[in-house]
Amino acid sequence: MDLSRAERESLWEDMNGILGFFDSLSEVPTDGVEPAFSVLTGRDVFRPDDRATMLTREEALANAPDRHEGYFRVPSFMPEE
């Protein structure tokens, strides 16, 4: 993202306020506490590697802002000099 000067100034103020408020976490002792990346207690989930009906190419491309011969088309990755 690019942020305008006004957005930067407003974000600067907001982020300081929010992060200051979040500082309360530092008072919680968490030595030896495992992080909870998920609330699920289960194991990894596997499925058979079968073919399934997914989107057709036409469906997958239907929302593309730009397309060319069955592909998503993007502008050049190298800025033009």
Add this chain to the structure above:
Amino acid sequence: VELCELTYSELERGLAAREFSSRELVCSTLDRVESVETEIRAFISVRDRSDLLAEADRADVARAAGERGALLGVPVAVKDNISTRGLTTTCGSRILADYVPPFDATAVSRLRSAGAIVVGKTNLDEFGMGSSNESSAFGPTRNPWDTGRVPGGSSGGSAAAVASGEVPLALGTDTGGSVRQPASLCGVVGVKPTYGRVSRYGLVAFASSLDQIGPLSRDVAGAGALLATIAGHDAMDATSAASAPPVSVAIREDLAGVRVGVPEECEGDGLDPEVRKSVLAAIEQMTELGATVERISLPHLKYGIPAYYLIADAEASSNLARYDGVRFGLREQGGGDARSMTEATRSAGFGAEVKRRIMLGTYALSAGYYDEFYMKAQRVRTLIAEDFSAAFRRYDLLVGPTSPTTAFPTGERLNDPVAMYLSDVFTVPASLAGVAAMSMPCGFSEGGLPIGLQLMAERFRESEMLSAAACLEQVLGQTKVRPGIRPEGTS
């Protein structure tokens, strides 16, 4: 009484007894939408009348042929961050304003299979990020109880649509309170199911470890019927639970044997005295119904807000990376190369709150701050989940207020993110712990604004929670009250 004002229980009985048809019900719904929508603005899109009536007719034919089903021919609204094949799914964002999903979310395909009629897509805070519906790129929804106030968020459109009688049922999504808080502010029932209860396939991701689709209804029975329809394992979502007890709402005369804990942390600063009074009165009713009620402490709940916002925003900053102007959504050309195109697209496509969250989430994940913020929040999440586990060894339900205040005036918290985030102080803990939770109406402020009671239950104990809520609802009698649409500033 207009058909559209019936509660789910009433209209389900009427449809089953053939007192009226699904066609009549849908007509009543569309008339109500037409008469209140300019004031309420709950919907981003409403489907064509002819398509809806054709579906209603099919449901009536099926019913005449002997088919039964809890949602057969029942109108349902769907929050606009849940994918609907062939219907725009905007997420309340400019970046997806014209996005038409090529597939249905599993929750939606289950609705359609059950014969429910998807009326339209409801307004929301952009990508679900907000507690007032004010961050929607399509303008805010208004609270049917007072149009000068917010409906809550992020499922504010769904809550307002149900509260104003536009639809009997709606789907919302809840990441940190986004079903429960608007349900509270609009005086309806809203359920955040256990994480893993409902497939997230087709729910546009905000924070993947927290997001759940949940029902809103004017009565507990409707929320139960809608949840039962959309719940269940789905091979398309590896986090959906492979086996869980089914959802059903039992009729019970009292709450004998139900052990209720009231966390003292839910009475902290910022709790409106009127909300406190109403919630305590509802808890007193639970005692009179035979429940044993005790005050308890869940000492880490007070750290819920910082832990939640750090985790949710970290996940959001990653999930929202997909909006790059390549495969779907908005594209702005920028300076002509791919990087500049993506920058220009995201800068123009996201609103202020979404940008704030992406910045905060990226910051929390960045080298140097990862341990201090993100990992710390994840460890505190463990402590909060352990508080709940300990409490549920002794109690069947935890109860307290859903929201610290009633609906607040539009604009009041828009420029104060911390004040807005504190709207979710009582709802985020259940999200972090992944347990079941719901809000139900329990009374009104002196100004006539609804107040919500939150019930929380152990993972996959929705049936016990809903059955207790249905019993309490009989005493509180909230579903009889209809909101009149009041002009701005009269409360």
